[in-house]
Amino acid sequence: MQRAHAEVHPPMAPENPYDIASYPLLVVVSGPSGVGKDTLLQRLKDLGSDFWFVVTMTSRAQRPGEVDGKDYFFVTRDEFDDLIEADELLEHSLVYGEYKGIPKEQVRKALSTGKNVVMRIDVQGAEKIKRIVPDAVTIFLMPESEEELIRRLTERKTETPEGLQRRISTAREEMSRIQEFDFVVVNRAYQMNDAAADIDGIMRAERCRVGRQPIRI
Numbered sequence: 001m002q003r004a005h006a007e008v009h010p011p012m013a014p015e016n017p018y019d020i021a022s023y024p025l026l027v028v029v030s031g032p033s034g035v036g037k038d039t040l041l042q043r044l045k046d047l048g049s050d051f052w053f054v055v056t057m058t059s060r061a062q063r064p065g066e067v068d069g070k071d072y073f074f075v076t077r078d079e080f081d082d083l084i085e086a087d088e089l090l091e092h093s094l095v096y097g098e099y100k101g102i103p104k105e106q107v108r109k110a111l112s113t114g115k116n117v118v119m120r121i122d123v124q125g126a127e128k129i130k131r132i133v134p135d136a137v138t139i140f141l142m143p144e145s146e147e148e149l150i151r152r153l154t155e156r157k158t159e160t161p162e163g164l165q166r167r168i169s170t171a172r173e174e175m176s177r178i179q180e181f182d183f184v185v186v187n188r189a190y191q192m193n194d195a196a197a198d199i200d201g202i203m204r205a206e207r208c209r210v211g212r213q214p215i216r217i
Helices: 017-022 037-046 077-085 104-112 123-132 146-156 161-175 192-207
Strands: 026-030 051-054 089-095 098-103 116-120 137-142 183-186
Touching: 026 037, 026 123, 026 192, 037 051, 037 116, 037 192, 051 104, 077 089, 077 098, 089 104, 089 123, 098 104, 098 123, 104 116, 123 137, 137 192, 146 161, 183 192
Parallel strands: 026 116, 026 137, 051 116, 137 183
Antiparallel strands: 089 098
């Protein structure tokens, strides 16, 4: 099977230097389950940050309250397998026994708008995106302590006791991979606006970086 890949070009000056300001970012927000990725990105939107959010596709069952096309694109295992065979996923992973992945077509459409493109994906997916698209900006979102993370996971009440312990164990492993990311943002309890401001500041600064090249998927 051929691995999904993006074209990588050596840095070069654009023919028109005024084009630089129009190059959108590809931003990956990751971190352990329960850290508040979805809620934080919604807060970022509410505070006026203008970006295109790429919705992850998954083969897992839709949970009560989740909206197809907003929380995830829910597809069958067979449909997911077909996309893998067609090489139409930018990345995909097997997470807790179910597939998750990023449809290429959604990313192409998002980049064409000129807006920054933001993905919310798990840590192993973030590593794959960075390898495929080296210019992607990766942000690790973390709580202020392990005790706080366990509290958030427990209060979600979406897991069996065994499933909860598995997520806690996975979170510990994911926390050990912080050094693989470009930035780390702490999402402290009751201080979400501060974390949102940090992410917005990262995107503003990265958009101004000299030498940034357009991303091609």
